[in-house]
Every structure is written in C-alpha cells, then in structure tokens.
Amino acid sequence: MPNGRSRVLLVEDDPQICEFLQDALTDEGFDVRVAATGRVALDVLGQWRPGLILLDLRMPDLDGWEFRAEQRARPDVAAIPVVVTTAGTTPQEDLAALAPAAVVSKPFDLDELLTTVRRCLEASS
DSSP states (O other): OOOGGGEEEEEOOOHHHHHHHHHHHHHTTOEEEEESSHHHHHHHHTTOOOSEEEEESOOSSSOHHHHHHHHHHOTTTTTSOEEEEEOSOSOHHHHHHTOOSEEEESSOOHHHHHHHHHHHHHHHO
16 A cells, blocks of 8 residues: 555546646655545545645635635645645745645646655654
C-alpha cells in the first residue's frame, strides 16, 4: 500500500486538466484521488490522507480560499501541504494568504509541476 508521501489529492474542476494531471501523476507512481470541488475534497480528506494537495483556486461551491480555510481549521488535515495551481492572474498577496508550499501557474509545464510535487512531498516527510 502506498504511503502518504506518494499520495496526491487533485482538486480540479476542469475535466480535461483533471484527466491530464491524474494520468501524468499516476504514470509517475503517485496514488491519486480526484475531487472536482472543494466540498468533495474535504469529504475525501475525511477518509484518506494524502501527502500533498494539488489545489485549483477557481472552483464551484467552495473555491480554493474557502477550501484552504476549512482545511486549516481541521487539526487532522491542517498540516498537509498544498500546491496551488492558478491562471497567473491572482495577486501575490492573495496567494501568500493561502500559505501554499508552492504555486504553479497555468498553463503549466508538466515537468515543472512534477518536480514541484516531488519536492514538496520530500520536504514534508
């Protein structure tokens, strides 16, 4: 069974991006769970502990900021590092308020994203 260091929760509402990233992360050996909304992601965290959350900011029902606030309020999952994916138009001060382990701008370079995921997982272990 994979350990937490190889588990990634992908929180992304765009089906094409989600499928692309899920396939790429799985091909790299990560155990990936997918959530299309912030609410679903919180439900997943109630049953499964990833080593990292890959978080889109703009989503229906619960955006990245709301998700992050709820995650940080829950002691059982507050320490899970988050890599934010954003279209690059988000002001730096808004991103800093999320206290992410890293930020990757869309459209992203897959190699850069995978390197960032590995680096953040290693740093948190």
